[in-house]
Structure formats: structure tokens, C-alpha cells
Amino acid sequence: MTKVSMRKTLSTLAATGLLLGAAGSPGFAQSRDPAYAAARAAGQVGEKMDGYLGYVTPPAPALRAVVEDINIKRKAVYAEKAQANKATVEEYALTSGCLLIAQTKPGEKYQAPDGSWQTRGAGAPMRDSRCP
Amino acid sequence: MRNPELTRSANPATKRAMGKDGFQFWLRHLRVLPLMGGLALAGCISVKAPDKPIVIELNINIKQEVVYRLAQDANNTIESNPDIF
Numbered sequence: 747m748t749k750v751s752m753r754k755t756l757s758t759l760a761a762t763g764l765l766l767g768a769a770g771s772p773g774f775a776q777s778r779d780p781a782y783a784a785a786r787a788a789g790q791v792g793e794k795m796d797g798y799l800g801y802v803t804p805p806a807p808a809l810r811a812v813v814e815d816i817n818i819k820r821k822a823v824y825a826e827k828a829q830a831n832k833a834t835v836e837e838y839a840l841t842s843g844c845l846l847i848a849q850t851k852p853g854e855k856y857q858a859p860d861g862s863w864q865t866r867g868a869g870a871p872m873r874d875s876r877c878p
Numbered sequence: 879m880r881n882p883e884l885t886r887s888a889n890p891a892t893k894r895a896m897g898k899d900g901f902q903f904w905l906r907h908l909r910v911l912p913l914m915g916g917l918a919l920a921g922c923i924s925v926k927a928p929d930k931p932i933v934i935e936l937n938i939n940i941k942q943e944v945v946y947r948l949a950q951d952a953n954n955t956i957e958s959n960p961d962i963f
Contacts, residue, residue: 777961827955831951836937837940842956846963876941878945
């Protein structure tokens, strides 16, 4: 496949995704909170192994509130989906953690299996041995 | 044969002066000090850093097969909730 056609395919995929996302979204609040996005990009928060966000550096109260809110919402989603899949919340959360760490972008922080915070590089992140 | 006298009958019935008593008390402790030090040294546990990295086994009960089974669904969940992931 040539580079140009690949780019075309990718943009088509992206457009499809956007359309599907727009069609499937119940509201308009479908993007990250700006404070969360900024903190994530700055490496202040990272993806933990357990499927929740963690603080790499001590957070300001405002950021803490945003992140705690996201983690509560995550837990609610995990709980609902875990029940639908006859799994425990922890199992579903850990699985999500695997995927979320895999999806981090270079420069973002993630928690390695030894518990340390790592900066995502160009290569694959260090993940739990059970991760798919 | 045993001494029929009551124990410590030779000691005076009155209490000794406090200063002297206190001094003897501390003297006794000073004598025990090296012994205690020796015991403390003998009881020391040496902790060596392991050569392998410490791995936190995050909920060891979660099996790999469960993670694999849930992966596709979890991926869909993440994609459909971009505001919290």
C-alpha cells in the first residue's frame, strides 16, 4: 500500500469514526475535560495498571477534583460493563488498564508492572504479563 | 540445713535514701547495657535489595484468560466514552 492511499484510508476511517461517535453520543460532552487533557499531556497524571488515573506529581485541588470525578465515572462504567460480561469490576478495570496503557501516546505517563511511573516512548509500554 | 531466719531479715526495715537507691538502679542498668547491645546486634536482620525488579502482583486472582475474554468489550467501552478515558 502506498503512503498516499494509506493516508486516505486512515482519514476515511477517522471520518467514519467521527460520524459513528457523533451518532452514538447522547450528548455533546464527548471530549476530555481541558484540565484533564492538559495534565495528561504535561505528565501530571498517568494511566495506572488498575484502569484508573493516578497522580505522577501532587495535584492541585482543582485537578484532583477533575481526576477523582473521572475515576468515579470510570468505576461506574466498569461496574456496569463487568456485570454485563459476568466479570468482576476489578477484572474489567484491569483489562481496561491494559488497553489504556497500550493506547498512551509518546510523552504520556503510565504505570509499569513494578509500580513506577514511566513515560511512554515510541516503543511498546511495559505492561502486566496478563495483558492481551 | 536451711537457715530458719525469715528472708532478708538482715536488711533494715526502713527504706534507704532515694539517691543511693536510684544510683544503684542505674548502675545495674549500665552493667546490662553491653549485653543488650550484643543481643540487638545479634537480632539484626540484614535486608538485601533483590536483583530482580519488584513486581506488584495486582490482584493475583485475575486470570489472563479473563483479561483476554474482556479485552474486546473493554476496547469498545473505551472508544465509546472518550470523555473519561
